[in-house]
Structures are given as C-alpha cells and as structure tokens.
Amino acid sequence: MTEINEKKFDEQSIESVGAKYDKHNQELNKPKKFQWHLDLSEHPPEIFNYTLYLSVFVFGILGAARGYDEGNISGNIVLPAFKQMTGLADTTKSENALANLKSNITSMVQLGSIGGAIIAMKSVDFFGRVRAMQVVCVLWIIGTIIQITSSTVGQLYAGRLIEGLAIGQTVSIGPVYLAEVSPSVIRGLCNSMFAGAVYFGIMLAYLTNYGCVLHVPAQIDGHINQSQWRYTLTPKIVLAGLIFIMSFVFCIESPRWLLKKNRPDQAIEKLSKLRHLPKDHPYIIAEISDINEQVMAEKEATMHSNIISNFREIFTKKSIAYRLFAITGLAQVLGQWSGANAVTIYASELFSLAGIRGTDTLKMSAVLGVVKFVSAYLCAFFIIDVFGRKRALYSGLSLQMICILYYAIFLTIVPQAKETDAVLTSSQKRAAKGALAAIFLSGTGWTMGFNSIQYLLGSEIFPLNIRSFAQSLVMILHFGNQYGNSKALPKMMLSMNSYGAFYFFAGVCCLGLIWGFFLPELKGRSLESIEEVFTLPWYNLRRCNSLVPDHSQIHKVRFTNSRGNTGFDHVQYNLDTSKPTDEFIEDLMRRDSTESDKKEDVEKKV
Template sequence: MSLFNKFRSSTNPDGSKKQFRWRVSTSNDPPEIYNWTLYMSVLIFGILGSARGYDEGCISGTKTQKSFIHQFGLKDPTKTEDELATLKSNITSMVQLGSIGGSLMAIYFVDRFGRIRTLQGVCAFWVVAAIIQITSKTVGQLYAGRLLEGFSIGQTVVCGPTYLSEVAPKSIRGLCTCIFAGTVYFGIMLAYFANYGTALHVSNTSNLQWIAPTSIKIVLAGLLFIGSVFFCIESPRWLIKVGKHEQAVKNLSKIRNLPVDHPYILSEIADVNEQVQQLEKASESHSMWNILVEFFTIKSLRYRLFLGIGIQILGQWSGANAITIYAPEFFAMVGKAKSTDQLMMTAILGVVKLTSAYLCAFFVVDFLGRRKSLYIGITIQLVSTLYFAIYLTLVPQAAEDHVDLTLSQKAAGRGAMAMIYMSGVGWTMGWNSIQYLINSEIFPLRSRNIATSVIMVFHFANQYANSKATPHMLLAMSNYGAFYFFFTVLAIGISWCWFFVPEVAGRSLESMEELFNLPWYLIGRRGAKLCPDHTEITRVHYHGEKEGAARISISDKGEVTHFEGADSDSIDQESFHSKHSGDVHV
C-alpha cells in the first residue's frame, strides 16, 4: 500500500492550444523527476555528440596547418589540382566512410549490449583510432586511423539520441536530445580553438602542430568512459525490451527519483509494456531481418523511415556540412588570406554554433515545437546562403591574394562573413536539431535502434558524398555555383518539411503509433491535432500531496488490484484496471 500524489487529466477538453511561454511547463509533473541522476546521465550521453563534432572541427583546421600539409603532401607540385582536391577530400571524408559501417554495427551492439556498454566500447575503440592517427607517417596509416575512428563515431549518433529520448521526461525530451546535437558544436569549437592555438604557438615545422589537437580525442574518450561507469543508469525501455522487467522498474525509479510503486512510474512502465505487447502480437519474429522487412510492409513504419531518410538527405546537402569542414577556405573567399585569420574566424564560428545550438535547445525546440523551430532555422540558413552566393557572383576576386577591393566590396565581404555565421545559426536551429531528435522519437521501441541505425547510414553516406564532392563542386560549378545549389536544396527542404514533418513535441514515445497510422497526406500538416496523446502518462498530473489522495494496492505479481480514496479528478480506476492490470511488474 502506498500513498499517491493527486493527479488530474492533462488533456484539454476543448482542444485549445497551449499558451506560449519561455519555459516548459512542468507543474503537472512530480518535481522529483527533475533530478541530478537524470541530469548526469543526460550530460554524459549528451557529451557523446562531441565525438563527431571534434573530428569535423579538428580535420577542418588540421588540413590547413603547414606541418600537416608538408607531412601528407597536400601541396605536392607533382600532383594536378584535381588530384590534390581528391587527396584532401579523402582525408576529410574517411571518418564519414567509416561511420557508415559504425552505424550498421550499432544495429547489433546497441540492442545486444545496451546503451551504456556500447558507449564504453565506443570510447575504447576511439582511443585506439586516435593513437593510430597521431603516430601516422604516411597517408595510408592516416586513412586507417580515420576509418577506424569512423566505426566509433557512427555508433555514437545511434547510441546517444536513442538513450536520451528513452530516459528523458516527455516535456523536456527535445531539450535532452538537443544536448547531444549541441555538443557536436562544443566538439567543433574545442577543435577549432585547439588548431588556432597550435597555429599561433607551435612551429610550422613541428608535427606537434597537428598531433596536439588530434590527441585531445583520447582525453574526451577517457572522460566519457569514466563518466559512464559512475554516473549513468541503463535505459529502462531497453531493459523491458530484453525482458528485464524488475530491473527496468528499479532503474526508472532511480532516474525519476520516485518509489517503484509511485503512479508516475507505474503509468510509464505500463505504457511501455503495452506497446511491447502490441508489437509482439503483431509479429512473432524478433529477427533483425523481419524488422527490416516491416519498414517496407507496414504503412506507419514506411512513412517514418521515409521521413528520417528525407531529413538526412536534405539536411546534408544544404551546405552546412561543407561550411563546417571547409570553413577556412570559405573565409578565404571573402578576403581572409592569412591562415591564422582563417582559423580565428573558424574558431568564432564554433562559438556561434555552440551558443545557438543551446539557445535553441533551452528556449525553442520544446517551446515553439519541432516544426516551427525547423522552419525558422531553414529560413535563416536559406537567406544566408543566398547572400553568400550573390556576393561570390559579384565579387569573385575577393578570394585572390593581394587584391584591392573597394569600400563597398569590403563592406559586402563583411556581410558575407556574417552570413557564414548566420548560416550556422540557422543550421543548429533547423536541420541539425531535427536530424537527431526526430529519429529517436518517432519509432517504436521494437525497431527504434535498427531504424535509427539505418537512417544514420544515410546520414553518413550523404555526409561522405558531400565531403568528397564539395572540393570538386567548387572547381566545376565555381564557388558561387555551389552555393546556389545549396540554396535550391534549402528551398525544396522548407516545402518538404511543411507537408511531411509532424509536430511531436510533448508527446510520449508510446503515443506515436496512432499519429503515424493516419493517411500519409494528413500526418505532417494536421497529425498533431487529429491524434492527441492519450497514453497513461498524460493522464497523471501532479498537484502536490493533498488529503483524500488516491491509494493503490499492488499484488505480489505486480498487478494493480485496488484503489481507494480517489475522487472524480483522480486516475480513471476502471480504465487503469482494465488496461494495465497484470502489465506492471514491480
């Protein structure tokens, strides 16, 4: 027998929209669920995003370091301009190529060993890959180290968002998952400043100029490994998926900082159990092949896969990835000829992206919702890209050394530089947040990991293609032509998102099935209104401990057997009995 806090229905009978406020409303949740156990777990898995970001930022600056250029022949006079572009793109994109394999590996590892063990394995492998790179004397060894690093990074983008979406309370799930997206830019910023620092203070003839920034990968991996051992609790949803129900309840109790027989815990566990049982009834097989087949044979899963892949393709070809990796070259196009100036401007870009990513996470994605955040971000990126393309069209000579520009051209150049920064702001608000967040939210527990892995394969395949293609696009299409191409992709993207991407902010993970069973042409535009969240977790609202609060009895088998003292505003007893009796394991 345990005392319940008083709860009330969270649904608005009149269907009215929630009023906008610069703070997520958590007044209906028990205050205990926002606690340091949750925050530390979110922090460790969130920082995992810096693995991908640090590499992108590190290689962006490293390939402009004179010692690196000399070591690996990036200005070899015996090679043609096209051969040098190929060499540069190979070094840059080798991690993306390996990440394709890493995302496929995650299909097995994340579900077989759990989210925490996978993170620890990733960190160990990352250290080995970094050591291979910093000891490289030839391009072949460098390729090998970067390819192996990709195997680790490919798993981080599956493991991190999956875990974060599974442990976060639904009202702040966007924020928690965007912690991961934001630390991508923490990694980028850290790498940019590491490269800038060694460019200023280490001799151009010393390999330490590029070895020191690369070595920081070992430090990041070690800190993440240690943090996961001491501060992280395994995902309760994964434990239920593998049949460890008792441990799942204990872990959820720790993460939510509530007793195991608290109604919030019971409701959340009941919702997960119900979804698992429904999916098991629908399909007897648990094989990976059978789940992959379901993506093509089940309408709701097919739409979700289409949504995830579409976001990856449009986001990766919007030009943001090209700017992140080739930022020093783009700053050179607006008149920053000195390499140290390019690295300084690139470092500032890292600060801008990090700041905007977290402003979006804390003040936009859970407040305005996924769709509005996406529209605003893409629009900012679109306008910025168009301005930069027009500038390169009108002032192509700005990229040349020792050229005299007029005052108006210099002013336009400063505007173009600002547009690079604004493009980063738009990217972090739009495509970058949604590309991790939506995948981890919309798929059912049974196929969440496999679906995220498959979508991340497309993520890295397109990122690899983009990294390889950008140097050649700048040669074949001219500098401005490449940016007009990115502008076109962004224009298509904003229309595509308006029609296909639904609003899922504030919904429980277990409520997505009903939404995606709507006709395909209604899901994006009207899905949230037509299918509100009716899961049990939305039926319980916290109003503090009051006299007359409900009491509940739990049998030895974990069945809900008796309510007493519940008034008309408490949990619907009959519904809770009929729906969840026997489902909740305590």
Template sequence: MTEINEAAVEKPVAAVNAIEEEKPKFQWRVVDNHSPPEIYNWRLYLCIAVFGLLGSLRGVDEGNTASTSLPSFRAKFGLDDPNKSEGAISNLTSNIKSMVQLGSILGALISTFSVDKLGRVKSLQLACVLMVVAAVIQMTSKNIGQLYAGRFLEGALSVGLTVAIGPPYMSEVTPKAIRGMAGCVFAGAVYFGIMISYFAVYGCVTTISDDSNLQWITPLCVKIIVPGVILVGSFFAIESPRWLIKTGKNEEALKALARLRNLSESHPFIIGEITDITESVHQELEAKKYNSFLGLFTKLVRVKSLRYRFFALGCMVQILGQWSGANSITIYAADLFAFSGIKGNDQLKMTAILGVVKFVAAYLGAFFVIDFIGRRKTMYLGLAFQGLSILYFALFLVIVPEAANEDTILVGSKFRASQGAMAALYLGGVGWVIGFNSLQYLIGSEIFPLNIRTFAQSLIMVLHFANQYGNSKAVAKMLIALKPYGTFFLFVAVNVISLAWAWFFIPELSGRSLESMEEMFNLPWYQIGRNGPKLCPDHSEINKMDYSKGTLRYLDEKPSEEFYEDGVKVERRFSEEKEDDDE
C-alpha cells in the same frame, strides 16, 4: 524517494474541470502539468549530460579536419607537393576529410545489432575506448595509408555508433516535456567538439613551429581527452528502463526508472509510466518473425505507418539536411572564409569563432527554442536563417569574385560586403544548428516503436554518413566545376525544397509520449504532417495525471478505445464504462 499521500490524490474529475483553461501564453520554461516535480532531478540531468556529450566525438573529428590547413600536416602528407595537380590535391584533401564518414557508414550498420545487444551504457563505453585507440593510430601515422586506416576505424568503431546510442537513450529516459531539449543537447555537443578542435588547431598553428610534426599531432590529443571524460561519467549513468524491459529485466527496469525519476517504485507516476512502457514493449515483441535484418527492413517497407516514418521523415531529413550546405561550411570553413577575403592564419581564427557561434546557438536552441515553440516552428526558423544567409553568400561570390584572390585588398563597399559574407557564414551556421541539426538526431529517436527503434535509427544514420561522405567528397569538386557561387545557389534551392517538405510532412511531436505515436502515424499520409496531433491526442497513462495544483488528480478523459499494431486495429485497450452497467 518521495512517497505519495493517498489523501493528496483526488478522485477522477471531468477533464474540462480538471485544469482551468487559460489563454495560451509563451513562457521561457517548460510547464509539465502531468508529472511530479521530483522527476526533474540531478540523476536525470547527469545521464543527459553524459549521453549528450557523446555527440562531441563526431564534432571533435570534424573540427580536427582543419588540420589539413596546417603547414606541417600539408608537408607530411603531400598536400603541398608541386608535382600534384589542383584536382589531385583536392581529391587527396577530400579523402582525408571524408574517411571518418566512410567508416561511420559501416559503424552505423554495426550499431543496428551491437547497441541493442550490449545496452546503451556499455555501448557508450565501448565507443569511447575505441575512439582512443583510433586516435593513437592517427597520432603515430608514418604515411597517408596509416592515417586513412586510423580515421576509417574511428568512424567504424566509434563515431558511427554514437548516433545510434545517444539520441535513442535520450528519448527513452527523458520526460516528454523536455525530450526535445535532451535530444538537442546531443546535437549541440557536436559543435562543442568542433569548437574545441578548431581552437586546438588554431592554437597549434600560432605556437608550434611549421616544421614540427607536433603542430598537427597535438590537436589529436582532444580525441583522447573528450572520450576519456565521457567514459568516466558513464559509470554514474543509469541504463535505459525501456531497453531493460525489452531484454526481460523487468525488476531492474522498475528500479532504474524509480532512480531516474527520484520517486519510489510504488509511486502512481512510476506505475503509470512503467505500465505504458511494458504494454508497448510486449505488443512489439509479439512480432518474433521480424527479428532478422531482412525481416526488420521488410517491416519498414511494407507497414504503412513505418514506411512514412522511415522514408518521408527519417530519410528525407538526412538527404535534405546534408545537401542544404551547412555541413560543407563546417568541413570547408577555412576555404570559404578565404573566398570572403580572409587571409592567412585569420582563416583558422574565423573558423574557430564559427565553432563558438554554432556551439552557443545549439544550446540556446536546446534550452530556449525546441520545446517552447515546437519542432515545426523551429525548423521554419532555422531554414529561414540558413537559406537567406547562404543566398547572401552566393550573391557575394557573384558580385565580388576577386575577394578569393590572395593578393586582393578589398576597400569601401566591397570590404563591407565581405564582412557581411563572413557574417552570413555565421548566421547560416546558426540556422543549421537550430533547425536541421536538431531534427536529424531527434526525429528518428522519437517516432519509431521500441522493437525497431535502434534498427531504424541505425539505417537512417547509415544514410546520414553516406550523404555526409558523398557531400564532403563532392563539394571539393563542385567548387571547381560549378564555381563557388553555383555550389551555393544549389544549396539555396535545397533549403527552399526543405521548407516545403517541413510544412507538409513533419507532425508536431512536442510533449507527446513515445508510446502515443502509433495511432497518429496510422492516419492517411496526407493528414499526418498537417493534422496528425489534433486528430490523435496523446492518451498515455501519465497524460491522464494532473499535478498542476500541487496534488495528483486523475483526468476522466476518455481515451482511444483501440490501438494499432502494424497498421491493423487489433483489440480494445480500454473498457468503456456505461451508465447502465450498474442498473
């Protein structure tokens, strides 16, 4: 533990003199002048790794949906039945692929209470164990009903809970300077899971006989291995100090925070941060009447600042994100590569490469984009990549429709256009993981007060899985009714709308403490997205500390004199020091 020398702590100085002003310049590393360097330590990164890898549970399943292309799977569950119509087979395929999303709707509802009741670490452990149980049910499936049951339970008891465990934990334990990166570790892990499942499926189709059930059962082993690794790592994780304070375990919270920050319990930084957290929690716990499900939901609807956060940000990011086309590319990747002219087992190979591209892009975005250029610019960048790529693919489907025919061999400019279409699917995936995929997990875990954070995030994830379920069911029918090109032109329109929404509604949250959000969201709704951070700077206790010169200095920065509870100004938080007090 690091003890601080009183001689190293300078007297408060004027904010304008505390840090020499420099022209802003871009740096490929996060600069945190308000925190001691010890807080970035192996314990913190271990916790980020364990809870971040939790996101891969969902990805493992999404990648495994490529198994519906395996000959043994199709024969086992009737996808090659000549007596079934094209519509019936499409409906059966979409049912299989979407059953986890359907179960996850229930799982997200369950998580509104279970995650706060059990804590972040125990909830993670439970989700991992239940994932293994659901995988075993699927591996032993004798008929389509048992397969449905296993996949539904996987969503309801595991995948649906992960999104209410990982992102909130990340936001609660990580320093504000790297909170975006930590949130993106979870989002990126989704594509780690997709990648390894894609390769497992591709490996099995090329090495195991088509008439062996092991061809489709073997890839399911990933659903046992990955949660097993996370479960072992969870025994070394540290519980969220914010959750411990919320449940009245103040001494445990102080010890947990000191361990996470690698500082002594008496260090000024620990005292400042625990003060911010405790004050915020105590204010929120005063609203005892909102403890019921109906009361919490009523609060989301009636309180102005929460209403904006829930509907304009949390809900819209899920609706627009799920219908922007990227989720369809992930789930129906093999079919879409067929539309671009890829034949046979090469469809699965290209799908596996798509998993690699998304995985690499997700972590490049996490480590080198989200906390460097901010949330808003990251969204602009991601939407531009995604929208233009999908537009190219849609135009290709109009100009070269024959590429989807099994017996067509493309040559000349049409062949080069087909290569461009394949690249467009990859680039669209890059845009998605940098933009929407990062924001859909991160924003809900950042913007809500602690007393309603898990509840609000869970409801947002209910909407997430409901849209994903509807999307995975609808796209199979849209590709028939609207034709492939019409479906993708619809996705282009959603991307354009999303760009306008991001410009107007999303405030820049990079570098803000969780306890500094309330004042900003009490501004008039039309000012929050465009001017919120400028009008309401971060006045948390740790933001008054300066470590830029290697020693602790306090900034004599006058903070806001009032704080808000449920949109109402209720009392002075800081007393004003007047010069005539000593006269």
C-alpha cells in the same frame, strides 16, 4: 409518484454527471496558450533531477566525437606540416588530384561511420545503451592513437576509418538513449544536448587548432614541426577517456531496453532512480505501464524477428516505410546537402574566399565554432521544446537559406576577394564583412533547424522493436550523404565555381521548407503515443495534435497542489479521459451523493 420522482432524479443526476464530465474532458483537451517557457506544472518536480541530468549529460556529450573530428580536420588541411605529410603540399600534382586527395582525407571518417552505423544495428540492442557507449570510447581511442603516430597518408586513412567506426555508432547510441529516458515534456531539450555537443566538439577543435598555430612552432631548426598537427588530435583521447569513466559513475541503463530484455524488476528500479520517485508512485506505475504495453504488443508481433524480418517490416509496412524514406530519410538528404556540413569542414577555405588571410582563417573558424555552440544550446533550452519542432525548423532553415544565398551572391559579384593581393573597394569590403556574417548566421540557422531535427525525428517516430535498427539505417544514410558531400564539395567548387555550389545549397534549403510543412508536430507527446499518430494518412500528419490526442497514462496523472509537494494525497490519476465510461459516471455520482450528504449535515447542524 415516488417512482416518477426517482426516475426524474436519476435522469437529472445522469445529465448533471454528463455535463460535469463534458466540462472535465474539455478542460483536459483544451489547447493551451503558447508560453515562452516549458509548462512543467503537470509533472512532479522530482523527475527533473541531477541523476537524470548527469545521465543526459554523459550521453549528450558523446555528440562531441563527430563534431571534434569535423572541426579538427578543417584546420589541419591548411597546416603546412599536415600538408607535407599527406602530400597536399606536392606542387607536381594537378588541381583535380589535390582536390581528390583532400576529399579522401576529410571524408574517411564519414566512410568509416557508415560501417559504424551498420554495427550499431546490433550492438546498441545487444550490449545495451551504456555498455555500447563504453565499447565505442575504446574504439575511438584506438583510432586516434593510430592517427597521432601516423607518418604516411595510408596509416592516417586507417586511423580515421577506425575512428569513423566509433563515431558511426555514437549517433545511434546517444539519440536513442536520450529519447528513451527523457520525460516527454523535455525530450526535445535532452536530445538537443547531443546535437549541441557536436558544436561543442567543433568549437573545441577550432580553438585547439588556433592555439596550436599560435603556440607550437611550425618549424624547429629549419625543419617542419610535425608535432603541431599531432597535438590537435590529443583532446580526442581526453574526451573519450572522460566519457568512458563517467559512464560507470553517472549513467543508468534505459528502462525501455531492460523491459525489452525481460528484466522488469531492473527496469522499475532504474526508472525509479531516474525519476527520483518510489517504485509504487503513480507516475512510475503509469510510465512503466505505457512502456510495458508497447513492448508486450511488439514482442508478440515480432516474436521471431531478425535482421531480414526487420528489413521486411520497414519495406512492407507503409507507415514505417513512410517514416524512413519520406521523413527521416529526406531529413538526412536535405540536411546534409543544405551546405552546413560544407561550411563546417571547409570553413577555413570559405573564409579565405571572403578575403581572410593566414592564421586569421583559423581565428574566424574558432569564432564560428563558438557561434554554433552557443546557438545550439540556446536552441536546446529555449526553442525546440518551447517553440516546437516545426517552428524551429522553419525559422532556422529560412535563416540558413538567406545567409547561403547572400554568400553565393557575394562570390558571384566579388570573385577577386580570394586573391592574395586583391584590392577591394569600400563597398566590396563591407560586402565581404557581410559574407563573414552570413557564414556565422548560416551556422545559427542550421543549429536551430536541421541540426536538431535530423537526430530527434529518428529517435522519436519508430516503434520500440525496430527503433535502434531503424535509427542505424537513418544514420547510414546520414553518413552516406555526409561522405558524398565531403567528397563532392572540392570538385563542385571547381566545376560549378564557388558560387554555383552555394546556389545549389540555397535551393536545397528551399525544398526543405516545403518538406517541413508536411511534418507532424511531436512536441510533448509520449513515445508510446507517437505510434497512433502514424495511423493517419500522410497529408493529415501535420494536424496530428488535433486529430490524435495523446492518451498515454502519464498524461492522466494530475498534480493538483503547488510545485514542490508531490505526495500521494495530491495526485489525481484519471484512468480514462477519452470517453465517459460507466465506472467514471458512477464515481462522479458517488462523489455528488457524498457532497450532497455533507451539505445536508451542515444544514441540519445550522
């Protein structure tokens, strides 16, 4: 009889434990309601600290390198002194020859950036993220000095090409570092700091161009003042110098890179500094465990890897090939041909097509820079990690497509707006104002959509062993398309008419919306868990969060107390939440037994 009762008790206990486990597991995997703010409750507040933010700021502001050049050259090509020095003011040249010369000048940095992205395949991993950034700053300063001192278009080409070698590396160094050091819950925000800094650079360049036109005379004693356009280049030296100095003071090397280089003690030390937690804290142990597990597995698989084996892995492994060509590759192609790059580089000319004249084109360009800068950081802080990658892409791309389509229709209906002596009706004037607003809003749409995605995807979805290599390939494609776009647009505006080019851009935006439907949503996932996502077939990637839960160790560290207290007594560390292991059941039974004993003691006392 006793044996039967004990058996029944055991069965009831196991059923009770199983029920408790099921409830526990359901609560962990229960989808959370959408909130208009980041849910930081499951992370210790110490990890969101000034050390992390300063490192993120320095690497993030590196994005201004590319942005400043794009904004700067768009203003310089309309300045009389610059046009005289480069030959753009030569009236003996044909329209096609001038268009070709203009495209060569504007696109030379993009051409150099292709070489820079190739260099970054090795430099980012060889030097480390911090040291590689310091080398880039020196190269950036050298290229700028050559441009400032140039008196011929050939020397200007050389300076812009060298600057491009630096800029091409920034787009690998910045996003890779930011993705590696950021807590998963704010990884999109941190990576968007780099994308947003592109528009900080553009805004700064537009304002510098406009300021130099207002305060530096175009002529001195009847001669064209070449200093006017040279002054617009000097902020590049200031930016590069500040980043170089701050990198020594504020930046901490990526723990992932240190583990990859067999320096585990330094990796733990740096991660501890970045997270403001002791080295033996469960969160640090969990994160190091995640990183180390992936690094060790990849080292074993790629023990004798080299550039040839990296290419082989990319082209022979279906999962990685799909990530390169169908996701990051198409992101670059669709993003660069969606018209945003054309709007940035040729903003002054596009404003003139809408009826703006003289220095007002530079003023409108400065306003465009401010709009893009503000919208880029609003997106970084309130959209990309809150709204999600895909929702941000849909919203931004839809807005961009509508605005570009409106501008194309305006150019079709009111082509005379570009004429200097054009007389517009009241309805045409209102339409012209609408065209100006469309240019501004298209920039807002771009910063919400493709601008963040094109940097973020490449830094998230590739395995650690080829992450910087693959990101460099992606950036080669990025600058290759940007170079082609910069070269092609002046001729597209001639051969297709101005409106034809923008109808083309609107069509690309439409294709982008279709492409975005099949993307996986990676918001909040750890980098280590993303590899599991790509075990799914391509048509199921968009449902990855329901099909492939994030089993990363850091998501098993639970903080049961209120915010502001993260002592060890308030940490629950669940070693496994995917299945009811024997150990887990035993723990629950032991806890039930303890609670039962306590209850009996209380009853006896009563």
